[in-house]
Amino acid sequence: MSKEKIIPIFVPNYGCPHMCVFCNQVKITGSNTILPLNEVHETIEKYLTYFNTNEDSCIEIAFYGGSFTAISLDKQIELLKIAQKYKNEKIIQRIRISTRPDAINSTILNNLKLYGVDIIELGVQSLDEEVLLLSERGHTINDVNNSVSLIKEFGFFIGLQMMVGLPGDNYDKSMQTLLKIIDLQPDFIRIYPTLVVKNTKLEELYYLGKYKPLSLEETILICKDLLVISEYYNLPVIRVGLQPTEFIQLGKDIVAGPFHPAIRQLVEEEIYYEIIKEELLNLKTNTNGKTLDISCNNDIINNIVGNKAVNKNKLIKEFNFKNIRFHKSNINDEIIISIGEIYKSICLSEHINKRAVGIINHY
Numbered sequence: 001m002s003k004e005k006i007i008p009i010f011v012p013n014y015g016c017p018h019m020c021v022f023c024n025q026v027k028i029t030g031s032n033t034i035l036p037l038n039e040v041h042e043t044i045e046k047y048l049t050y051f052n053t054n055e056d057s058c059i060e061i062a063f064y065g066g067s068f069t070a071i072s073l074d075k076q077i078e079l080l081k082i083a084q085k086y087k088n089e090k091i092i093q094r095i096r097i098s099t100r101p102d103a104i105n106s107t108i109l110n111n112l113k114l115y116g117v118d119i120i121e122l123g124v125q126s127l128d129e130e131v132l133l134l135s136e137r138g139h140t141i142n143d144v145n146n147s148v149s150l151i152k153e154f155g156f157f158i159g160l161q162m163m164v165g166l167p168g169d170n171y172d173k174s175m176q177t178l179l180k181i182i183d184l185q186p187d188f189i190r191i192y193p194t195l196v197v198k199n200t201k202l203e204e205l206y207y208l209g210k211y212k213p214l215s216l217e218e219t220i221l222i223c224k225d226l227l228v229i230s231e232y233y234n235l236p237v238i239r240v241g242l243q244p245t246e247f248i249q250l251g252k253d254i255v256a257g258p259f260h261p262a263i264r265q266l267v268e269e270e271i272y273y274e275i276i277k278e279e280l281l282n283l284k285t286n287t288n289g290k291t292l293d294i295s296c297n298n299d300i301i302n303n304i305v306g307n308k309a310v311n312k313n314k315l316i317k318e319f320n321f322k323n324i325r326f327h328k329s330n331i332n333d334e335i336i337i338s339i340g341e342i343y344k345s346i347c348l349s350e351h352i353n354k355r356a357v358g359i360i361n362h363y
């Protein structure tokens with residue numbers, strides 16, 4: 001399988017006609033000036049020197065940040081021409097842009113097709129009208145539905161971004177948003193926990209006590225179930241959490257909120273912890289002072305042990321184990337737990353599906 005390599009070009013929001021309460025694109029992209037074309041060239045060349053061109057890889061130029069299609073058509077064309085040149089020369093294979101749902105129409109999509117764009121990511125953020133309104137997104141659910149169908153008609157690969165913890169949002173609304181997103185059948189999603197960034201309306205609301213960000217624990221709880229549902233529907237979640245650049249570090253530009261450089265890892269750790277805990281309880285055996293052996297695939301062993309052995313320590317404490325030993329194995333979709341003679345094979349997808357169906361049936 002070819003390795004994906006991304007050349008990110010951060011487009012400031014000088015083209016975006018809105019100012020969502022959580023957004024300060026200057027902080028997110030680290031720039032408040034019009035993007036000079038020579039800088040775009042330099043960035044692409046710089047990234048290309050990092051990549052091993054002998055490797056079987058798929059290199060992509062991705063215009064992130066801002067709302068690409070809200071920029072004037074001339075500026076879009078200037079930027080796209082640069083990317084298209086690299087694509088025509090087969091130096092890169094794909095071009096991606098991200099934008100708002102109401103900055104999509106046939107003229108815009110025709111232009112993106114003309115210049116070789118492959119992937120469009122839409123910042124949906126929520127599919128709850130109240131949350132969209134309180135977040136001052138300036139678009140409706142209808143805009144999302146219309147733009148998704150139009151993008152699909154044009155044959156683009158489409159990704160939808162959702163946020164958790166926006167003003168007026170809660171666990172139920174996040175689950176409902178994901179289920180509505182699944183109905184729209186995107187090719188992938190990203191999940192971003194809401195952070196309070198400096199110089200945003202959300203910062204004001206936060207200091208006025210009118211907005212309370214999610215804690216890291218609450219975020220993990222919500223993202224865990226979002227991941228489980230996505231997994232059930234085979235919907236790839238390509239990212240959980242915001243790219244930590246030097247501009248968005250807690251205490252620098254992030255005033256508050258569930259910032260963590262590896263949120264997805266925390267979420268996956270929690271999923272494994274719950275599965276193992278449930279199965280240990282089901283064993284109904286005396287665990288006091290015993291050793292637990294856990295065998296699993298190498299790819300997931302770190303998440304099962306947990307960051308700083310958090311899962312290992314929690315399980316030792318809760319079940320009073322003397323020790324837990326972890327063993328790498330070739331098994332897939334399975335964890336084997338054993339305590340002395342007692343042995344249990346755990347099917348991971350069975351657990352994920354059971355949990356997902358439980359949540360889905362609730363809505």
Ligand code: SF4
Nearest residue numbers: 016018019020023066
């Ligand atoms: S649409 Fe995107 S770029 Fe524009 S203000 Fe909202 S988050 Fe920022």
